[in-house]
Amino acid sequence: MKKSKLFMGLGALALVGVLLVAADHIDAPDAMGTTADIADFYAFEPTLGSDNTVFAVDLQSNVLPDLAYGTFDENVLLEINIDNDGDLVEDLVIQAIPRDGKMYFFGPVAPSETGLNGSIMVDSPLGSVDISAETAIVETTSNGVSLFAGPRQDAFFFDFFQFNEVIGGTAPLGFKPAGDPNSTDDDDDTAVDTFDGANTMSIVVEIPNSLLGETTAVNVLQLPVYKTWVTTNAKQ
Template identity: 90%
Template sequence: MKKSKLFLGLGALALVGCLLVAADHIDAPSTMGTTADIADFYAFEPTEGSDNTVFAVDLQSNVLPDLAYGTFDENVLLEINIDTNNDLVEDVVIQAIPRDGKMYFFGPVAPSETGLNGTIMVDAPLGSVDISAETAIVETTANGVSLFAGPRQDAFFFDFFQFNEVIGGTAPLGFKPAGDPNSTDDDDETAVDTFDGANTMAIVIELPNSLLGTTTGQNALGLEVYKTWVTTNVKQ
């Protein structure tokens, strides 16, 4: 099988099962402020009874609202790793890497090697889509796979600066979160969403489960799920 240059692992974020969310914002010094820094990872069925799975990855970019959109790094390979036999080792991978204004996808396919390092599985092209700017562009392939790549509103709701004050012991004593039934107009502070208006660089894939294969993985409720995590790798 044809393979590209080796990509070495930089970041990872795990998610066990569908209908769950994992988040990890701006706390990886080696990747912070770049699209190698993974912010959010989502996996879910788009509608009840659907035979599709949606994977959505938000890559960290400029997070504060007054900063400009970021861009995807052509030296960073994104891998969605999928465990189908419950051993927490990837059996199938989906890869995405940008080139000249487009995001190219490969897989789902068994990886040539497991772990943090990887190579582009160029013999298993999945499709490509123009990287969106202000207007969202979605490409749907002949086998029912929908693809998106571009800036999106940060889905994370968090009062980052108030959190730092609480951790540092400097938060006003009268502080109550917005929406607290005990909050009054006389309270010193109300919570604000620091990330309101901020953007991440998002990659979204919806594909039929038939392309992922069967799974024996189970979640805490005993339901069969794909156990999945995402990694970013830099070219060496």
């Protein structure tokens, strides 16, 4: 099988199942604040009972128009990992890497090696899409896979400044969360979304379940789902 140069894992974010969300916005030290930083990973059915699964990965939280790193890095390979037998080792991978204004996707395919290191599976192309800017571009392949890559509004809501005050012990006495019916604080509705107006660089794949192999878990709705996680890997 053809291989590209070796990529070494930098950041990883785990998620088990569909209709669950994982978020951190502050990744491992080697990736934090870089183009390999994973902000969020979403996996869900586009509609209840659908035969497709959507994987959405957000990189580089707090991307604003005047920040230089608001583009995809051609030295960073993204991998969506899928476990089909319950051993928490990837059996299939979907890969994405940018080149000259396009995002190229490969898989789902069994990786040549598991763990943090990997190579682009160039023998298993999935499709490609132009990287979006102001207008969203979605490409749908002949086998029913839809692809997107580009900046999107950060979906994560978090009042980071109030969080720091609570953790640091400087929040006002009697502080209660916004909307608490028992609160006597007049400022219940003053929570601020720190990520409002910020973007992430997003990669989205909607893919038929028939291409993903066996499910190995059930979610809170008792629906069969995949054990899946995402990693970013830097070129060596």
